[in-house]
Amino acid sequence: MPNHVKRIIARYIMNQYDLNPVINIRDNISCRGRYIPEQDKVILNGTLEVYDFVKTTIHEAKHVMDAMKYGRFNFEKKYNQAGTVAANCGNDPYVDNKWEIRAEKFAEKEMKTKWKDLKNGISKEDKE
Numbered sequence: 001m002p003n004h005v006k007r008i009i010a011r012y013i014m015n016q017y018d019l020n021p022v023i024n025i026r027d028n029i030s031c032r033g034r035y036i037p038e039q040d041k042v043i044l045n046g047t048l049e050v051y052d053f054v055k056t057t058i059h060e061a062k063h064v065m066d067a068m069k070y071g072r073f074n075f076e077k078k079y080n081q082a083g084t085v086a087a088n089c090g091n092d093p094y095v096d097n098k099w100e101i102r103a104e105k106f107a108e109k110e111m112k113t114k115w116k117d118l119k120n121g122i123s124k125e126d127k128e
Contacts, residue, residue, distance in 0.1 A: 035063035
C-alpha cells in the first residue's frame with residue numbers, strides 16, 4: 001500500500017480520537033512508530049502490514065492523548081523520567097517505560113473493540 005494511502009488511514013484513525021498531530025510515514029525507520037511531543041508529530045513505519053500499521057497508529061495516538069492531557073512539555077518530561085526509573089531498576093527504558101506499556105495496552109484494547117472488524121476483515125491476501 002502506498003505511503004500516501006497510509007497517511008490517509010493514519011489521519012482517519014487520529015480523527016476518530018479528535019487528534020491532529022503532524023503525520024509522517026517513513027520506510028527507513030527502525031521502529032514501528034514514534035511520537036515527538038515538542039513537534040506534535042507522529043512518525044509511522046511505512047513498511048508495516050495493515051493490521052500492525054493500524055495498531056501502531058493507535059498506540060501513538062495514545063501518546064498524543066497523554067501529551068494533550070498533561071501538556072506536551074510535561075508529558076515528555078514524565079515519559080523520560082519513566083524511562084530513567086525503568087533503567088535505574090535494571091529494566092529497559094523503552095520496553096519497561098510505563099507510558100509505552102499503557103499505550104500498548106490501549107492499542108490492544110482498541111483493536112479488540114473499536115477496530116475489531118478490521119482484524120476480522122483482513123485476509124491473507126490483504127496482507128500481501
